[in-house]
Amino acid sequence: MFAVIQFPGSNDDRDMRFAMKSVLGVAAELVWHKNPELPPGTAGVLLPGGFSYGDYLRCGAMARFSPVMTAVRRFAEAGGPVLGTCNGFQVLCEAGLLPGALLRNRDLDFLCDWIHVRVEHAGAPFLSRARAGQVLRLPIKHGEGRYAIAADALAGLEAGGQVLLRYCTPAGAVDETANPNGSIGNIAGVRNAAGNVMGLMPHPEHAVEALTGGTDGLALLGSLVDAVTAAGRSR
Amino acid sequence: MKAVVCVMLKPDVLDPQGRAIQRACVTLGYDRVVDVRQGKVFEIELRTEDRATAEGLVRELCEKLLANGVIEDWRIERFAD
Numbered sequence: 001m002f003a004v005i006q007f008p009g010s011n012d013d014r015d016m017r018f019a020m021k022s023v024l025g026v027a028a029e030l031v032w033h034k035n036p037e038l039p040p041g042t043a044g045v046l047l048p049g050g051f052s053y054g055d056y057l058r059c060g061a062m063a064r065f066s067p068v069m070t071a072v073r074r075f076a077e078a079g080g081p082v083l084g085t086c087n088g089f090q091v092l093c094e095a096g097l098l099p100g101a102l103l104r105n106r107d108l109d110f111l112c113d114w115i116h117v118r119v120e121h122a123g124a125p126f127l128s129r130a131r132a133g134q135v136l137r138l139p140i141k142h143g144e145g146r147y148a149i150a151a152d153a154l155a156g157l158e159a160g161g162q163v164l165l166r167y168c169t170p171a172g173a174v175d176e177t178a179n180p181n182g183s184i185g186n187i188a189g190v191r192n193a194a195g196n197v198m199g200l201m202p203h204p205e206h207a208v209e210a211l212t213g214g215t216d217g218l219a220l221l222g223s224l225v226d227a228v229t230a231a232g233r234s235r
Numbered sequence: 236m237k238a239v240v241c242v243m244l245k246p247d248v249l250d251p252q253g254r255a256i257q258r259a260c261v262t263l264g265y266d267r268v269v270d271v272r273q274g275k276v277f278e279i280e281l282r283t284e285d286r287a288t289a290e291g292l293v294r295e296l297c298e299k300l301l302a303n304g305v306i307e308d309w310r311i312e313r314f315a316d
Contacts, residue, residue: 057300057301058303061300061303093305099305100305101305101306103244103249103306104251104252105251106251108252108255148248148306150305182251
């Protein structure tokens with residue numbers, strides 16, 4: 001069962017549940033942020049997009065102190081897969097479960113668009129359904145998505161293969177013209193050192209049906225389903 | 236006791252808001268404005284009159300909540316009664 005965490009101000013929680021439940025056919029439940037525990041049988045945690053706590057102070061800064069985050073941290077430390085999209089990515093960075101931080105977009109615009117990202121490293125649990133070098137077309141919608149990290153920490157991320165997705169042209173070229181928000185190294189998604197926590201600014205849950213623009217989000221969410229099923233912890 | 240805390244983006248972190256404000260200054264004719272950095276100021280009312288207690292508390296708050304050490308620096312501007 002996948003737990004989709006609901007903070008006050010989350011707004012992609014239901015879309016995430018829809019993607020998991022109705023499109024991928026696995027159990028997924030909304031879990032209110034005040035819960036001190038994850039439901040029994042939780043095999044994966046999804047932190048959705050939105051504007052938790054109105055983005056006050058910094059995006060994700062308040063949500064990290066929600067009671068459920070203690071349980072999410074425990075789950076992550078025990079090796080459970082955790083995926084944060086957009087605001088969920090910001091929350092994971094603020095909570096220290098992922099390296100770096102997300103800042104106001106380079107050009108100050110709120111971006112709402114379809115972009116392309118290149119898969120840098122394929123493999124479980126987040127990208128087993130993709131291959132390295134593959135270009136995914138996904139939507140973004142954020143005002144604060146500029147990934148930032150100190151130079152030495154960035155070198156560590158690169159060396160450890162923790163950069164999973166980079167903004168690129170439709171042909172897969174990673175250059176400044178394809179960088180929507182000024183993220184360092186065109187970084188769109190990273191994982192932790194252990195490999196079980198990932199965050200990304202694009203929205204895989206909004207790209208799960210051809211009717212609404214594309215299905216490339218399934219490369220990510222489907223991989224997560226495969227990983228959880230393989231671990232025998234599903235449903 | 237009241238504490239005033241200032242949080243700024245680290246010097247090497249791009250501040251597009253500050254840059255936009257600097258450009259606006261120049262547009263208004265203030266062409267001697269060469270750089271602007273935008274930060275946050277917190278005025279914090281504390282239930283203590285002891286300076287050392289207040290300082291310890293505010294430091295803890297800055298590290299835990301008010302600033303994100305990955306991208307921001309903080310400083311206590313002053314204490315006032």
